[in-house]
Amino acid sequence: xxxxxxELARRFxxxxxxxGVSLQAGPGVYGLLGPNGxxxxxxxxxxxxxxxxxxxxxRLLGRDPGNHTQRREVRRRLGYLPQTxxxxxxxxxxxxxxxxxxxxxxxxxxxxxxxxxxxxRVGLGDKGRAKLKTLSGGMLRRAGIAQAIVNRPDLLxxxxxxxxxxxxxxxxxxxxxxxxxxxxxxxxSTHLVEDVGAACTEVALMDRGRVxxxxxxxxxxxxxxxxxxxxxxxxxxxxxxVLAAARS
Amino acid sequence: MTTAxxxxxxxxxxxxxxxxxxxxxxxxxxxxxSPMPLILPLIALLFWFxxxxxxxxxxxxxPLVTFWNLGQGHTIIDFGPFVAGMSAWIGSRDGRRNTVDxxxxxPRPRWAAQLAAWASAAAWAVAGYLACIGVTFALYAHRGVxxxxxxxxxxxxxxxxxxxxxxxxxxxxxxxxxxxxPIAAFGGFLVMMMSSQAGFADRxxxxxxxxxxxxxxxxxxxxxxxxxxxxxxxxxxxxxxGITVAAISVAGLPAAAGGRRLRMTAAALTAAGLATTGTxxxxxxxxxxxxxxxxxxxxxxxxxxxxxxYTPVCTGTGFRVCVNPAYRRYLADTAxxxxxxxxSVAGLPxxxxxAVQGPAVYDSADGGGGQPVTISGSPPVLxxxxxxxxxxxxxxxxxxxxxxxxxxxxxxWLLFGQAFVGAxxxxxTPAQQAVQAALLQRLxxxxxxxxxxxxxxxLTSGHPEPLPGPVAAAAGRLAALPAATRHAWLATHxxxxxxxxxxxxxxx
Numbered sequence: 009x010x011x012x013x014x015e016l017a018r019r020f021x022x023x024x025x026x027x028g029v030s031l032q033a034g035p036g037v038y039g040l041l042g043p044n045g046x047x048x049x050x051x052x053x054x055x056x057x058x059x060x061x062x063x064x065x066x067r068l069l070g071r072d073p074g075n076h077t078q079r080r081e082v083r084r085r086l087g088y089l090p091q092t093x094x095x096x097x098x099x100x101x102x103x104x105x106x107x108x109x110x111x112x113x114x115x116x117x118x119x120x121x122x123x124x125x126x127x128x129r130v131g132l133g134d135k136g137r138a139k140l141k142t143l144s145g146g147m148l149r150r151a152g153i154a155q156a157i158v159n160r161p162d163l164l165x166x167x168x169x170x171x172x173x174x175x176x177x178x179x180x181x182x183x184x185x186x187x188x189x190x191x192x193x194x195x196x197s198t199h200l201v202e203d204v205g206a207a208c209t210e211v212a213l214m215d216r217g218r219v220x221x222x223x224x225x226x227x228x229x230x231x232x233x234x235x236x237x238x239x240x241x242x243x244x245x246x247x248x249x250v251l252a253a254a255r256s
Numbered sequence: 257m258t259t260a261x262x263x264x265x266x267x268x269x270x271x272x273x274x275x276x277x278x279x280x281x282x283x284x285x286x287x288x289x290s291p292m293p294l295i296l297p298l299i300a301l302l303f304w305f306x307x308x309x310x311x312x313x314x315x316x317x318x319p320l321v322t323f324w325n326l327g328q329g330h331t332i333i334d335f336g337p338f339v340a341g342m343s344a345w346i347g348s349r350d351g352r353r354n355t356v357d358x359x360x361x362x363p364r365p366r367w368a369a370q371l372a373a374w375a376s377a378a379a380w381a382v383a384g385y386l387a388c389i390g391v392t393f394a395l396y397a398h399r400g401v402x403x404x405x406x407x408x409x410x411x412x413x414x415x416x417x418x419x420x421x422x423x424x425x426x427x428x429x430x431x432x433x434x435x436x437x438p439i440a441a442f443g444g445f446l447v448m449m450m451s452s453q454a455g456f457a458d459r460x461x462x463x464x465x466x467x468x469x470x471x472x473x474x475x476x477x478x479x480x481x482x483x484x485x486x487x488x489x490x491x492x493x494x495x496x497x498g499i500t501v502a503a504i505s506v507a508g509l510p511a512a513a514g515g516r517r518l519r520m521t522a523a524a525l526t527a528a529g530l531a532t533t534g535t536x537x538x539x540x541x542x543x544x545x546x547x548x549x550x551x552x553x554x555x556x557x558x559x560x561x562x563x564x565x566y567t568p569v570c571t572g573t574g575f576r577v578c579v580n581p582a583y584r585r586y587l588a589d590t591a592x593x594x595x596x597x598x599x600s601v602a603g604l605p606x607x608x609x610x611a612v613q614g615p616a617v618y619d620s621a622d623g624g625g626g627q628p629v630t631i632s633g634s635p636p637v638l639x640x641x642x643x644x645x646x647x648x649x650x651x652x653x654x655x656x657x658x659x660x661x662x663x664x665x666x667x668x669w670l671l672f673g674q675a676f677v678g679a680x681x682x683x684x685t686p687a688q689q690a691v692q693a694a695l696l697q698r699l700x701x702x703x704x705x706x707x708x709x710x711x712x713x714x715l716t717s718g719h720p721e722p723l724p725g726p727v728a729a730a731a732g733r734l735a736a737l738p739a740a741t742r743h744a745w746l747a748t749h750x751x752x753x754x755x756x757x758x759x760x761x762x763x764x
Contacts, residue, residue: 053357056357056361057360057361058356058357058360058361076515076516077515080363080515081363083361083362083363084363086361088357088358088361090357090358092354093354093358094350094353094354094355094356094357094358095353095355096289096349096353096355097353098289098291099285099289103285103288103289106281106285107282107285108358108362110278110281110282110285110364111282111359111362111363111364111369112362112363112364113278113362113363113364114278116277116278116281119278119281155358
């Protein structure tokens with residue numbers, strides 16, 4: 009298992025952002041769904057090793073991120089796209105991706121090819137020399153995805169990766185996710201249930217810091233059948249039904 | 257098979273250079289995208305007005321033209337605050353650009369990434385500083401400035417720029433918002449102002465370590481008759497190097513900077529930097545004044561005290577005047593000034609037979625001023641400390657216009673007379689004052705102008721007040737005597753006069 013979470017919790021003052029999440033995930037694409045404030049981003053930040061958990065256990069890629077040496081090992085094999093992508097406006101796309109490839113301890117000799125491949129995979133091949141400050145929001149998002157996948161991660165954490173992407177790019181991106189998910193564990197936090205339906209092999213639905221549903225997209229869809237829950241698509245109705253049940 | 261479809265001949269494997277280490281590659285990216293160059297034109301403009309232009313009002317000798325910009329630290333004042341501000345802007349980048357999570361999720365310690373950003377910013381700042389100094393020295397060379405440049409002081413400036421950069425950068429990492437830059441720039445400016453104030457007030461002790469403390473920096477004839485004394489610059493280089501190491505290591509102390517081992521290394525480096533800085537302050541506090549600069553016993557090399565050998569340039573047939581080649585431009589004026597003075601005492605005991613350039617004696621209090629000439633040896637030789645004179649003909653110091661040759665001559669006559677009667681460093685006895693005044697009057701300086709002359713050359717022994725009545729009266733009587741009579745009286749009484757044994761009443 010690449011991800012093993014046991015009763016993982018995180019508290020910010022009085023606010024319990026994540027309240028005892030237990031999950032296990034191997035290779036595949038995992039969707040993390042939930043309303044605003046459900047704790048998805050906090051959970052992803054803990055898995056990205058940038059936010060220490062308040063309690064619980066976490067093993068990533070078979071290692072304990074609480075241990076400094078093992079955390080470095082995890083980070084070498086990790087790709088992370090935060091919800092709000094920070095970037096250096098003066099850098100070009102290629103420099104931005106290369107910068108993070110180097111920070112990820114990639115062998116210097118492999119970096120140029122890896123950067124070119126990552127930039128090409130997100131469809132920014134012709135924008136490699138463009139400065140980030142000249143890119144549109146969607147292109148910036150793709151540059152962020154490129155830095156996340158440049159090291160061919162075994163664990164890829166993407167927080168709202170398709171926000172700002174046009175429909176065509178979204179389709180391409182889902183294909184990319186499926187391709188990466190064949191060998192790596194991809195965790196995608198998203199509001200867009202169609203992303204989950206199209207790309208994810210499993211889905212977890214969070215509410216108020218807890219996982220209230222864990223299963224396949226088909227199982228989630230089934231929860232909505234005949235429930236009378238609101239939603240335009242079967243998966244949306246399943247989403248609404250599970251949330252309503254969790255809150256009742 | 258057509259040419260177009262034919263398989264390409266396998267290219268010979270291109271010889272590839274090994275990829276540079278990751279850290280160097282990070283530095284290269286940062287170097288290309290660092291915003292530090294954006295501020296350099298502004299600094300260069302400030303440097304031009306504040307450091308270069310004032311230096312052009314000095315006599316074209318390296319100790320003089322570099323006194324304002326390197327000695328008094330104006331170059332550091334021009335660079336320091338702006339470099340600190342821009343470095344803080346760069347240091348606060350991750351906080352301002354919201355990239356903390358992205359950078360933190362990588363295995364490379366955050367401090368390493370910060371070091372790359374700082375190293376690039378510092379490299380730009382130091383390159384800008386060296387470019388400004390390089391252009392300045394090139395302009396000096398074009399102008400014919402004589403002597404050798406004070407390279408040690410250049411090194412001090414470079415280290416100061418590094419220190420401001422490191423301090424500003426660390427301030428930015430600790431205060432990662434848009435206010436970091438103005439706060440760091442203002443802090444840098446405040447530090448330099450305090451340094452200047454302390455520097456002007458304290459002429460010894462620990463304050464000598466401060467970058468804009470000019471006491472100890474003015475070394476007349478350094479790089480010309482003496483090597484530049486490296487003692488104080490070495491201490492200041494240590495001071496700034498220590499600050500640089502300590503400041504940049506502080507950025508490695510927070511938990512987010514990296515692992516425990518790295519943070520312990522940062523703590524050790526911080527301590528080492530502070531220890532180096534403290535040692536430098538301690539060394540500066542042991543400094544003492546020598547004849548040509550500040551000496552720090554623990555750092556002093558006796559070789560620095562030896563006069564530099566040179567082949568003098570000379571003029572004159574009867575009375576020869578020889579100076580260091582760096583002072584060649586003043587040779588004719590000096591010889592012309594000395595000629596009537598020497599002629600007026602020709603044949604008298606102790607009258608000099610030739611003149612040579614003597615080394616200036618350093619004085620942190622007045623920066624040289626009008627150091628006296630001396631007559632010594634057998635046959636008597638006049639030693640002229642041209643390097644200590646701020647009244648050399650031409651442009652000088654902060655005077656509104658160039659000093660005239662006429663004023664230079666009168667100043668030389670005054671100093672010559674003082675030396676000839678044996679007044680030494682003080683005004684002399686009343687009789688010596690009267691004889692000096694009479695000699696000056698005979699050379700063409702009326703009694704009425706003599707107090708002004710004394711005041712204008714800022715002699716430490718100067719007394720611009722009018723001569724006391726009895727002295728003025730005796731001087732008038734002596735000057736009114738026929739030349740032969742005056743000559744004869746001087747020939748008889750000169751030895752006693754120099755010994756201070758001639759009372760005023762004994763003058764004819």
